Amino acid sequence: MRLFVFAENKGIEHRVSVTPNVCEKLALNHEISIEKGAGEMAGFDDFSYKSSGGKISSKENIEHADVIFSINPLERDNIKLLKEKTILIGLQEPFNNSNNVILLRDSNITSFALDLIPRTTRAQYMDVLSSQANLAGYRAVLEAVHIFKRAIPLMMTSAGTIPAAKILVIGAGVAGLQAIATAKRLGASVSAFDVRASTKEQVESLGAKFVEIETNEKMDGVYADEMSDEYKKAQESKLRTVIQSQDIIITTAQIPEKKAPIIIKKDMVETMKSGSIIVDLASKTGGNCELTKHGEIVEKNGIKIVSFDNILNRIPFDASKLFAKNVFAFFELLVQKMSDQPEISKIDDDIIKSTLLTYNGKILNERIEKICQLSKH
Ligand code: NAD
DSSP states (O other): OEEEEOOOOTTOOOOSSSOOOHHHHHTTSEEEEEEEETTTTGGGOOOHHHHHEEEEGGGOOOOOOOOOSSSSSSOOOHHHHHHHHOEOHHHHHGGHHHHHHHHHHTTTTTEEEEOOOOOOOOTGOHHHHHHHHHHHHHHHHHHHHHOSOOOOOOEEEEEEEEEOEEEEEEOSHEEEEHHHHHHHTTEEEEEOOOOOOTTTHHHHTOOOEOOOHHHHHHHHHSOOOOOOOOHHHHHHHHHHHHTOOOHHHHHHHHTSSSSOOOOOOHHHHOOOOTOEEEEEEGOOOOOBBBTTOOSSSSTTTTTTEOOOOOGGSSHHHHHHHHHHHHHHHHHHHHHHHHHHHHGGGGOOOOHHHHHHHETTTEOOOHHHHHHHHTOOO
């Protein structure tokens, strides 16, 4: 097959979907072209792709490709360059990108949305959401520490004692757990909380303190759904007290396919100490702090509420490496399944089925099809 690695829009994305070491593996069985400069922002120059068996190519050649790899959804003008039945593999943001999904359908593109990879053990190697969230959690702590004007670990010196900084992590999913681990390594006094009761053990195993909410309601599933009003009240009242003493707060709470819950209200921020930092990793879906502005640093009474357009642009080398490995695992599975069943929509595999978004002029995911229909009205 002829593969093509798309160069992302450098204004918003510094990662690349295929790195030279993955290019080398793909080149063993396929012809692979890399759009000129595709890896440069992530630290992979054209030469390293060439010496890994890739061909450096211009965007015009995208029309000859059988398979395109990208990180972000392709812009409309780029989708229009693709020939029918091209296979497109990348994040498609299908729940809030109906116009693109409709264009992919109408252009007869076979698109796979890596955003829809099932969160199962078998799919772990392909789970771009986890690999990227992990690095985002790590980087969020470093960004906060960088802005913070004080030291993090307890230091006892002849000139006096510096107390350990207090870091609170809200949401102990993939990003949150990595944020906890990073903050612990830096020597902070770390506490964390999540609505899922099962996270208590994970938080404590990292050496952090779990913030308990006094309520009879217990959530034990893998994902948090929206909480009852009673739980929200108890959570707010507990957090009001905890937040006042924190130096840094990293928020990561998300509800799949919905707006992120507001956990830190404006008046709660006002009770924090001047110099404290909140890094809101949930800003793309609205944010966990009422004052968050996506991609901006907001300052209120000396407290900084920080959010990034794309925090992974601050660690693009490793983020690309992990993304590329996930993509490679997914592509290998697809190729292997296609050798038995070339009709992609008939492949009997839960990972392929969950991610196949458009095929043969149709949207195959029922929920997304409904959203696309509604968006037309
Ligand atoms: P996420 O990004 O959707 O949410 C982050 C965290 O926010 C979650 O832990 C969630 O419980 C929490 N949260 C939601 N509302 C909250 C609120 N009001 N207050 C406090 N916390 C709130 O989640 P994620 O990190 O993608 O993963 C969540 C779970 O799925 C984890 O248990 C993770 O281990 C599991 N998972 C499994 C796999 C796999 O098996 N392959 C892959 C990824 C994740």
